Amino acid sequence: MFPKNQLDSIFVEEDQIPEEFKLSEEVHQREYLSNGEMHTWSGEVHEVLSPVCIRTETGLQRKLIGTYPLCSEKEADAALQAAVKAYDNGRGEWPTMSVADRIYCVEQFTHRIIEKKAVVVKLLMWEIGKSYADSLKEFDRTVEYIYATIDALKDLDRQSSKFSIEQGIVAQIRRSPLGVVLCMGPFNYPLNETFTTLIPALIMGNTLLFKPPKHGTLLHYPLLEAFRDCFPKGVVNTIYGRGNKIIPDLMKSGQVNVLTLIGSSKVANELKKLHPKVNRLRAILGLDAKNAAIITSKADVKLAVQETVLGALSFNGQRCTALKIIFIHSSLAEGFLEELSAEVAKLKIGMPWEQGVALTPLPEPHKPAYLKECIADALANGARVVNAHGGESCESFVYPAVVYPVDKNMKLYTEEQFGPVIPVVPFNDLEEPIQYLIDSTHGQQVSIFSNDDEEVAALIDPLVNQVSRVNINCQCQRGPDVFPFTGRKDSAEGTLSVVDALRSFSIRSLVATKLNDSNKHLINEIVDSNSSNFLSTKYLF
Template sequence: MTTSTETSYLGALEPGNGVLVGGEWRAGSVGVFDVENPATREIVAEVADGGTKDATAAVDAAVAALPEWSAQAPRARSDLLVKVRELMLRDVEELAALMALENGKSLADARGEVSYAAEFFRWYAEEAVRPNGDFGSSPAGGTRTIVTHKPVGVAALVTPWNFPAAMATRKIAPALAAGCTVVLKPASETPLTVLAIARLIAEAGVPDGVVNVVPGEDAAAIVSTWLTDPRVRKISFTGSTGVGRILLRQAADRIVNTSMELGGNAPFVVTASADIEAAIEGAMVAKFRNGGQACTAANRFYVHADVAEEFTSRLGAAVEALRVGPADEGSDIGPLISAKAYAGVSKVVDEAVAAGAEIAHRADVPESEGYFYPPTVVTGVPADSPLVREEIFGPVAPIVVWDDAEELLATVNDTEYGLAAYVYGEMGEALHLAERIDAGMVGVNRGLVSDPAAPFGGVKQSGIGREGARAGLEEYLETQYLSVAW
């Protein structure tokens, strides 16, 4: 049930007027859509349903705000980003409760996400005032070359439901630091957190029109409107590889600057030399954070034969000890996001069991109307099973036993994805394996790779570009060089 605090915070958001254009909160041109709590299936809010009319109005506002915002001194933009971070940390409990309400994740996960999300504003406040350019003589002489950078312009940001705060701030903060204005489409499953952050951005003093938000159920219509608008010069999307392919085709028509953070199928490798206790601790974070609903989640476990029995037994004990339930009951693991997600995870596990795999360990789940899937360890999984070939996006840990490093690497790299990976072992051995894994990010003896100061992104069909670090700012800048007669 929704608490009085959550009800009060929700009411202050006025989600029925959840379209933000040019500093004005308004109703959606399509109507409203429901937001469901996946732990109870309770409808917790009716949110403004924006459409193509709202999408175009948002671009109008972003274009109007661009000249003044891009001309602001970097220090002025930096100070505003610092203020946004302070406001997010002030409201950490309210934001966490709101996120748990619409997403279902545990309060511990939600609080951690708010702190992580706020950190992007601090990082890019610092990056905003660090100029990056070049100056020098041309090789032929007689001229000087000046290299500078300019904001891309209006940026369209499209965010997913699994990390509604962090995926928004990871895009908004560098865009604003670079001097861009933005139009943002949050996931229809979890729009409330973004609406709350947008209000904090306004409270911090960011000018009207710099950040515009269009929630809506018809994502294709909204995003297509932006991609076909010649005034939009950038799209940053986080979501599935399938949708990413569609957006890339659309972006190609106008050669729009693109950043894509797409699907993953992260391997978690445990060598014979691994510290098993550390590996279990890392596995619990890499696999079960946010209920396994993360693109960086450990999707398939490759454990050396010499330690497979010990690792499986200890991981199983840790999984069985997990508390599954609604966020307000102090749970470790919440529900999956929807009935569709629950059916998808159930299907791939059931098919693996029917093909000979075994459910070795499972946590208990509450009797509930919610979409609670039990955290599960599966053994006897062939290396070519769909359970390890497909992204599970749920709290399921399939274990494959290995004993030959070359065969292991061939198997690990035999996928279209290359976002994240994890390796546990003696440092020299672990680093040797990590460098040969086709992934944009590898956690070596740790189960978490996300950091605002590090370049987040993948290779192969896991994406294009990077978020975080200096690279994240450069995604919103265009390079310009001036050839000066000397």
């Protein structure tokens, strides 16, 4: 355990960083991919400062990792026109390409990015402060997701390789692309969650505008040449710059067919309103969440504590699926808080490269001040910080705070803290947490902790109509990736999973004709000659 008021001891001097985890050099990106070419940028750039602070003679300073372009509306529009041209109203090379050929391109791309694993993982660690072990997991999970997507598309295409005959009409039903996709990922999983939308959008034949997240930008730079080399010209285009400057005009143009964003519901709402024909815009969104745990009087307290620590503090609580408010039955509150505080104290704090580290610095510069404000608001309204050192901070690091008793008068009751603060709410009647979920603007997931089958059953039925996933005696989570991932209310739009994402970024299309001798001959000629990529009975292996 660290000495009181000595959190700054976790930060080290430059020469104390292990050699294998040092960046060989700063990454000063001066290129962006647009219309199949790497363009050189000579304008304004953004400095990327790591959440990892370095001890210097003048105090702690965030380490400079590098810089990236801050392009203007002009470059963003050029990228949009490249994507529009590559799609060419559905007549472009990519949207009309066979499924087998698109899969081949994605496979080649995957081989190329695996070669960049070491540098991407290291940048992931330095840019957002994610532990090296978890950064490795994020990269590996992303590759696994790509291969799972390929397998799912093969299955989907096999099912579509046959003809259906109904009421004298013969038809073949397949999925076709939607158009130009604007893809914006989150900072907390800047590789994995970005690719869980980007890859299915791409493999289904859409063309892309890809804006990396503000935190977690540089790690995509080593992948740009693979995008350029593995896909036709203009299919993948990157846009850099301040989102509030370059994104509005893209939406106003009406040329974006799909908006995929993992981030704020407020931002998503504002962007959708800018589109001149919202009915033509498909949105696939992963948004805010305030996932609750409900620990009943019949719960296993030890298990609830273990899952709460994992659910609330994995990657410092910076996950949309994190447990962000805990409802505990009053009869168990004292013991739960004692055990929870003890388990939090066992978590290792430190730098991302340290083995076994659980709590690391936060990438958002404003986050420590915001969390301090939330805790102060709770204290002013009658709560207390239960655990030793809870809420103490030093530069980019904030030590987890268990705050109790939280009520509806406090920010922590409704606002998504997205950080290492665990609000705990006592209750006596199960109607209280149920009503919380009904009143909440969020509707992603909930965790129920109880060993009573009748009690759990009574909770399941109302809660599945409030959230998209009910977890029993375990934390909220996204995986496995084959399971649907979505939310109600302001938490999501559209569904993501390996299979659902393919459907989300495409639409069912069919070719149909009356079943007579002339049309039979016509269809057989097309199929036998392999002259159509859509009307085909080829079977993918």
